[in-house]
Amino acid sequence: MKIKPASILAALFLISLFALTLQRGGSNAVEIVTYAQVAATNQNPEAMADAASIRAHMEFLASDALGGRGSGTRDELIAATYIASELRRYGIAPAGDANDYLQKAPARRRRQRDANATPAEQAFTYNVVGRLQGSDAQLSKEAILLSAHLDHLGTGEAVNGDNIYNGADDDASGVCAVLELARVLGTSKPKRTVIFALFGSEETGGAGNAYFLENSPVTLASFVANLEFEMIGRPDKSVATHTLWLTGYERSNLGPELARQGARLVADPHPEQNFFQRSDNYALARRGVIAHTVSSFGLHAEYHQPSDDIAHIDFAHMTDAIGSMFKPVLWLVNSNFKPQWVAGKQP
Numbered sequence: 001m002k003i004k005p006a007s008i009l010a011a012l013f014l015i016s017l018f019a020l021t022l023q024r025g026g027s028n029a030v031e032i033v034t035y036a037q038v039a040a041t042n043q044n045p046e047a048m049a050d051a052a053s054i055r056a057h058m059e060f061l062a063s064d065a066l067g068g069r070g071s072g073t074r075d076e077l078i079a080a081t082y083i084a085s086e087l088r089r090y091g092i093a094p095a096g097d098a099n100d101y102l103q104k105a106p107a108r109r110r111r112q113r114d115a116n117a118t119p120a121e122q123a124f125t126y127n128v129v130g131r132l133q134g135s136d137a138q139l140s141k142e143a144i145l146l147s148a149h150l151d152h153l154g155t156g157e158a159v160n161g162d163n164i165y166n167g168a169d170d171d172a173s174g175v176c177a178v179l180e181l182a183r184v185l186g187t188s189k190p191k192r193t194v195i196f197a198l199f200g201s202e203e204t205g206g207a208g209n210a211y212f213l214e215n216s217p218v219t220l221a222s223f224v225a226n227l228e229f230e231m232i233g234r235p236d237k238s239v240a241t242h243t244l245w246l247t248g249y250e251r252s253n254l255g256p257e258l259a260r261q262g263a264r265l266v267a268d269p270h271p272e273q274n275f276f277q278r279s280d281n282y283a284l285a286r287r288g289v290i291a292h293t294v295s296s297f298g299l300h301a302e303y304h305q306p307s308d309d310i311a312h313i314d315f316a317h318m319t320d321a322i323g324s325m326f327k328p329v330l331w332l333v334n335s336n337f338k339p340q341w342v343a344g345k346q347p
């Protein structure tokens with residue numbers, strides 16, 4: 001059985017932060033390639049994806065040291081603190097409680113994920129919220145929400161001697177996507193305001209998302225669209241290579257328009273799974289926001305198992321998937337396009 005050595009948590013956290021501040025060549029300066037630099041060389045924006053940073057984020061967030069980032073646990077708070085520090089490093093302003101990045105919300109958790117678990121107890125979950133203010137006098141009044149959930153299942157019943165449910169694909173991969181988008185967008189001046197939100201306690205009922213809806217840094221009416229990123233760490237064999245899918249694709253014109261702008265997005269190939277209703281996007285959609293989830297989950301056997309770990313992540317696919325969304329997202333945050341629900345398809 002895996003054992004989480006509490007004494008190394010802080011050390012691993014600091015080591016990971018230090019590693020992420022090193023330039024690939026080894027100097028002390030942070031190397032951030034801007035969108036303008038890439039555009040000036042006519043380079044494909046997809047090439048902006050930083051494979052080293054993506055892997056570093058994953059190796060920390062899905063490590064045994066974080067004990068599966070259980071909802072309402074100290075491990076979830078450590079993950080949130082790490083994410084907040086990265087948003088600051090990328091020039092994203094805090095937009096949580098009290099001019100901080102974190103939002104603290106009441107939640108409930110179980111100590112163990114098995115039949116002998118103790119009764120649920122009062123706890124707190126943590127969101128991470130950042131803001132990149134728009135540069136256009138009119139379009140800055142509109143906002144694009146880029147999100148993922150930062151929690152997973154924590155520790156529980158051992159499977160093959162492993163009791164840590166690391167949640168590498170679910171959803172450290174989505175967090176990596178949002179952080180990479182923050183890194184890229186932070187070097188630009190988008191016309192629209194961009195809100196970055198990493199939700200806590202998605203796995204236990206969505207307490208983090210519910211808190212965000214009542215404490216958003218902008219009015220819900222300001223959100224033009226929400227793209228949630230969930231489980232993009234492995235390819236889905238149900239769709240073509242180098243392809244992502246969008247939950248609820250047929251419900252609005254957002255997916256088709258993003259595809260026209262270069263996103264390799266298709267409709268969800270697993271409609272029987274009702275994935276549109278199973279991520280944090282759904283609560284926003286029910287409040288009127290055009291909100292969908294980007295994924296490549298192929299119904300793999302590691303879902304909600306201790307084996308959803310770094311060893312099963314396809315980093316080449318994940319880096320390609322994240323990079324493939326740069327151009328369409330950059331278009332979305334700079335355009336005046338407002339997606340609409342298809343008649344009769346709004347939840």
